[in-house]
Amino acid sequence: MSNETVFRVALRGEELLNNPRFNKGTAFTVPERKAFGLTGRLPSKVNTLDEQCERAYQQLENRDSDIRKNSFLQSLKNQNMVLYYTLLTRHLRELIPVIYTPTEAEAIADYSHLFRRSEGLYLTFPDQDSMEEDFLEQTKGKNIDLVVCSDSEAILGIGDQGVGGIGISSAKSVIYSLIGGINPAQTLSVVLDVGTNNEDLLKDHLYVGWRNKRIRGEEYDKFVDKFVQLVRKHIPQCLLHFEDFGVTNAQTLLRRYRDTHAVFNDDIQGTGAVTLSCVMAAVGVTNSKLSEQRYIIYGAGSAGLGIARQLRDAIVSTDSMPVAEATALFYLIDKHGLIKQSLGKANIRDDLEEFVRPDEEWVEVKENGAGEIGLLETIRKIKPTVLIGCSTHAGAFTEEIVKAMADGCDRPIILPLSNPSKLVEVDPKDANDWTQGKALLATGSPFPPAKMPNGKDYVIAECNNALIYPGLGFGAIITKSRRMTDTMIIAGAWAVSSDLASCLIAVFFLGARRLASLSPALKDPDDALLPDFADAPEVNFEVAVAVAEQAVEEGSANITWKTEEMRDKVRQHLWRPIYGEYVYDKDGMA
Ligand SMILES: NC(=O)C1=CN([C@@H]2O[C@H](COP(=O)(O)OP(=O)(O)OC[C@H]3O[C@@H](n4cnc5c(N)ncnc54)[C@H](O)[C@@H]3O)[C@@H](O)[C@H]2O)C=CC1
Ligand SMILES: CC(=O)C(=O)O
Numbered sequence: 001m002s003n004e005t006v007f008r009v010a011l012r013g014e015e016l017l018n019n020p021r022f023n024k025g026t027a028f029t030v031p032e033r034k035a036f037g038l039t040g041r042l043p044s045k046v047n048t049l050d051e052q053c054e055r056a057y058q059q060l061e062n063r064d065s066d067i068r069k070n071s072f073l074q075s076l077k078n079q080n081m082v083l084y085y086t087l088l089t090r091h092l093r094e095l096i097p098v099i100y101t102p103t104e105a106e107a108i109a110d111y112s113h114l115f116r117r118s119e120g121l122y123l124t125f126p127d128q129d130s131m132e133e134d135f136l137e138q139t140k141g142k143n144i145d146l147v148v149c150s151d152s153e154a155i156l157g158i159g160d161q162g163v164g165g166i167g168i169s170s171a172k173s174v175i176y177s178l179i180g181g182i183n184p185a186q187t188l189s190v191v192l193d194v195g196t197n198n199e200d201l202l203k204d205h206l207y208v209g210w211r212n213k214r215i216r217g218e219e220y221d222k223f224v225d226k227f228v229q230l231v232r233k234h235i236p237q238c239l240l241h242f243e244d245f246g247v248t249n250a251q252t253l254l255r256r257y258r259d260t261h262a263v264f265n266d267d268i269q270g271t272g273a274v275t276l277s278c279v280m281a282a283v284g285v286t287n288s289k290l291s292e293q294r295y296i297i298y299g300a301g302s303a304g305l306g307i308a309r310q311l312r313d314a315i316v317s318t319d320s321m322p323v324a325e326a327t328a329l330f331y332l333i334d335k336h337g338l339i340k341q342s343l344g345k346a347n348i349r350d351d352l353e354e355f356v357r358p359d360e361e362w363v364e365v366k367e368n369g370a371g372e373i374g375l376l377e378t379i380r381k382i383k384p385t386v387l388i389g390c391s392t393h394a395g396a397f398t399e400e401i402v403k404a405m406a407d408g409c410d411r412p413i414i415l416p417l418s419n420p421s422k423l424v425e426v427d428p429k430d431a432n433d434w435t436q437g438k439a440l441l442a443t444g445s446p447f448p449p450a451k452m453p454n455g456k457d458y459v460i461a462e463c464n465n466a467l468i469y470p471g472l473g474f475g476a477i478i479t480k481s482r483r484m485t486d487t488m489i490i491a492g493a494w495a496v497s498s499d500l501a502s503c504l505i506a507v508f509f510l511g512a513r514r515l516a517s518l519s520p521a522l523k524d525p526d527d528a529l530l531p532d533f534a535d536a537p538e539v540n541f542e543v544a545v546a547v548a549e550q551a552v553e554e555g556s557a558n559i560t561w562k563t564e565e566m567r568d569k570v571r572q573h574l575w576r577p578i579y580g581e582y583v584y585d586k587d588g589m590a
C-alpha cells in the first residue's frame with residue numbers, strides 16, 4: 001500500500017523538521033511533538049493541513065511573478081512534501097503552468113542563478129569513477145519505482161541547458177506523483193552532466209555545472225551506459241524515463257535499452273500517445289477516420305518522429321491499412337523543407353528514412369525562395385487535414401499557412417505543440433480567428449480560450465505528454481513491479497515483435513484510446529479536444545487502469561487481478577498526500 005497511515009519514524013528534532021518527506025511543520029500533534037523532541041521547536045498552535053494550505057497559498061499569492069511562485073514552490077517542496085503536493089492538488093489548473101511548462105523553462109534557463117539546494121542526483125562526466133557510490137547514496141533502501149533522467153541537450157524547446165536540466169527531470173517526477181499517483185519518495189530525478197554547448201552558460205562564472213563542451217561519441221555512450229547498468233543492477237524493477245535528450249541520442253538510447261529494461265522516452269512515446277488521443281478526438285468531431293487524413297508534421301525531431309510513428313501505427317491497427325500505405329499519409333518537414341529524396345543523406349537522419357517522400361511527387365511544384373518545398377508549398381499541393389507543429393519555430397504557422405489549411409478542408413486540425421508558450425507555432429486565438437472558428441486546435445502549453453464567431457468560448461486543449469505519461473508509467477510500474485523481464489518476453493507473443501518497446505507501444509495505444517474516449521469534444525464538438533488538466537488525476541487513473549488491464553489480459557504481468565477488481569487494485573496503489581500518524585521507533589524510517 002502506498003498510503004500507510006501509521007509511520008514508524010527514527011528521526012527526531014531538527015532532523016525531522018528538516019526532512020521534507022516526514023516534516024509536518026505546525027501540523028505535528030501534541031503527542032508527536034513530545035515523542036519526537038519538537039515541543040520547543042514549534043509555535044504552540046497545532047494546524048490542520050487545510051490551515052497550512054491556506055497559509056501557503058496566501059504566501060504564494062504574494063509572489064508577483066510566476067518565476068517567483070516557482071521558486072517559492074520549490075522551497076516548499078524541500079520543506080514539506082505533503083503540504084507541497086496538497087497545495088498543488090487543490091490548485092492544479094493554476095499551478096501546473098507554474099511548476100511545469102511554461103514557467104519551468106524559465107527556471108531551468110536561469111538555474112545557476114536561482115540555485116538553492118539539490119534536486120536529485122547529479123552525475124557529472126569527470127566524476128564517473130564514483131558513480132556507483134553516488135548512485136547508492138541516493139537510492140539505497142528507498143524502493144525506487146521510477147527514475148527520470150535527462151542529459152539536457154534539448155530541454156523543452158529551449159535547447160541545451162547543461163546541469164539545469166535537472167529541473168525537467170524533477171518537474172516530470174513531480175507530475176508523475178501529482179497526476180499519476182506515484183509515491184514521490186520512490187522516484188529519483190537525475191541529470192547526466194556531460195557538459196554543455198550553450199555558450200552563455202559556459203561564459204557564466206556562476207554556472208554550477210561542468211564547464212566543458214558536451215561529450216560526444218564513445219565517451220558519451222560509455223558514460224550513459226554506466227548509469228543505465230547501475231539502474232539495472234540496483235533497481236532492476238524500475239521504469240527508466242528519458243526526457244529531453246537530443247534527437248539522435250534519444251532514438252539511439254531507446255533502441256539500445258528497450259530489450260533489456262523498461263525504458264520510456266517521453267518526447268517520443270509520451271508525445272506520440274497524447275497526440276494520437278488528440279487526433280482521435282478531432283477525427284471523432286469531423287466524423288472521419290485516422291486513415292482518411294493527410295498529415296503534415298512540422299519539425300521532425302524526437303516529438304515529430306514519435307508522433308508520426310504513433311499515428312501511423314494506430315492507423316495500421318485500427319483501420320487495418322498496410323504499413324506502407326499508412327506511412328504515405330505523412331509529410332514531414334524540417335529545417336531544410338519537406339523531407340524528400342533530393343535533400344540527400346547529409347540532410348536526412350537515418351531514422352527518418354521510412355518517411356522520405358519520392359522526388360517525382362514534387363517535380364511540378366515550384367520551390368520557395370530558399371529553393372525548398374516549404375510548408376506552404378506542401379499544404380497547397382496535398383491539402384492536409386492535420387498540421388502538427390513540434391519545431392520550436394515560433395510563429396511558423398502564419399495567417400497564410402493557416403488559411404491555406406482551411407482552404408483545403410472544412411475543419412483543419414491544427415496542433416502547434418512547441419513549448420514553452422513563447423515558441424508556439426501559432427497563437428491558437430489567431431488560428432481560430434483566421435479560420436472563423438473552424439480549426440480544431442490544441443497546444444503544448446496552456447493558452448486562454450479563443451472566441452467562436454457565435455461568441456462562445458472555444459477551450460484550447462493542452463496536448464502535452466503530461467496528460468498521459470503519468471498514467472502510462474503508473475500502469476507499467478504496477479504491472480512490471482512483479483516481473484518486468486517476463487513482461488518483455490510474454491508481451492512479445494502478443495505484440496508485433498518480441499521487444500518491450502512494441503509491448504509498450506501497444507499498451508500505450510490502449511492508454512491513448514482511453515484518453516481519447518474522455519475527450520469533451522466527443523460530447524460537444526465545440527468543446528476542448530482533450531480533458532482539462534484539472535481532471536488529469538482522474539484521466540490518468542483511467543489510463544493506468546487501461547494499461548494494467550491490457551498488461552494482465554495479455555499475460556505480460558504475473559498478477560492475477562481480475563478485470564472487475566482492476567480499478568480497486570490500481571486505486572490501492574495510488575499515492576496521495578496525507579499526513580500519517582507518527583510513532584517513534586529507533587529502527588524506523590529515516
Ligand atoms: N506538447 C508536448 O507534449 C511536447 C512538445 N514538445 C515540443 O516540441 C518541440 C520540439 O521538441 P523535440 O522534438 O524534443 O526537439 P528536437 O530538437 O528533437 O526536434 C525539433 C525539430 O525541429 C526542427 N526544426 C527546427 N527549426 C525548424 C524550422 N524552422 N522548420 C522546421 N523544422 C525545424 C529541428 O531540426 C528538429 O528536427 C519543443 O518545443 C518541445 O517543447 C516536445 C515534446 C512534447
Ligand atoms: C512536454 C515536453 O516533454 C517537452 O516540451 O519537451
Ligand SMILES: [Mg+2]
Nearest residue numbers: 156243244267
Ligand atoms: Mg520533453
